[in-house]
Amino acid sequence: MSLPPWRPLLRGARQREGRSPGTTWLQLATTAHDGTPRVRTLVFRGWSSAGELELLTDTRSDKPSELLGQPRVELCWLFRKAREQFRLRGSSVLVSAEQEPEALRDHWQRLSPSGRMVWAWPTPGDCFCPEGPWPQEVADEEPIPSHLLILRLALDRVEQLDLKPHPHLRRCWELRDGWLEQRLNP
Ligand SMILES: Cc1cc2nc3c(=O)[nH]c(=O)nc-3n(C[C@H](O)[C@H](O)[C@H](O)COP(=O)(O)O)c2cc1C
Structure with missing residues (x-):
């Protein structure tokens, strides 16, 4: 399957950022159970198919139940x-180690020892517990924590806003039979 037309544009924008760690940080907006919005930063972990990206999260945090x-x-x-x-819009699926053990193992192995530490910490969002545990690293041979979760997003609408030209370039792609492009006022 060929790449969606917005993928090379996204890659080009990422490449311009160089090696800055913030290049992989994105904001995920969800809807809480009371209908109000929630937004937070996550790390982009890769593409699982042409129009599908993966994030990693923790079953114990709020977002899985919101999703x-x-x-x-x-x-x-x-x-x-x-x-x-x-701005990338789509539908999410939560994937556990029970459902796709190999996919979870791949992600776990690709994480650095310090990148794994948050999954070894106590429940996110609970009252702070000084006794921890608060490890700074988790070694390669440690088992995958049961609360590691892949958040897989199947995208169906992508919008780009480029502030470089005058006037700014704003366009969107919607997934119908293929990706339909439309230019919008910025
Ligand atoms: C730079 C940065 C990267 C983060 N990466 C992740 C991540 O990849 N996965 C994740 O679940 N939380 C990540 N977090 C923490 C989330 O922003 C958030 O605080 C946490 O997941 C709890 O969110 P929730 O209570 O809305 O579920 C990151 C935070 C920052 C500042």
């Missing part, structure tokens, strides 16, 4: 050097 109530999400990904914003 079961409302699987539609929007991501906002800002590229400062490129002066471009991408």
Whole structure:
């Protein structure tokens, strides 16, 4: 399957950022059970197919249950050097180690020992517990924590806003039979 037309644009914007760690940080917006919005930063972990990306999270945090109530999400990904914003809309699926052990193992092995530490910490969002445990690293041979979760997003609408030209370039792609492009006023 060929790449969606917005993928090379996203790659170009990422490349302009160089090696800055923030290049993989994006904001995930969900809907809480009371209908109000929630937004937070996550790390982009890769593409699982042409129009499907993966994030990692923790079953113990709030977002998995929010996503079961409302699987539609929007991501906002800002590229400062490129002066471009991408808004990615789609449907989420939660994938556990029981469902896809190999996919989870691949992600776990690719994480650095310090990148794994948050999954070894006490329940996110609970009252702070000083006794921990608060390890700074988790070694390769440690078992995959049962609360590691893949958040797989099947995208169906992508919007780019590029502040470099005058006037700014804003366009969107919607997934129908293929990806239909439309230019919008900025
Ligand atoms: C730079 C940065 C990267 C983060 N990456 C992740 C991540 O990849 N996965 C994740 O679940 N939380 C990540 N977090 C923490 C989330 O922003 C959030 O605080 C946490 O997941 C709890 O969110 P929730 O209570 O809305 O579920 C990151 C935070 C920052 C500041």
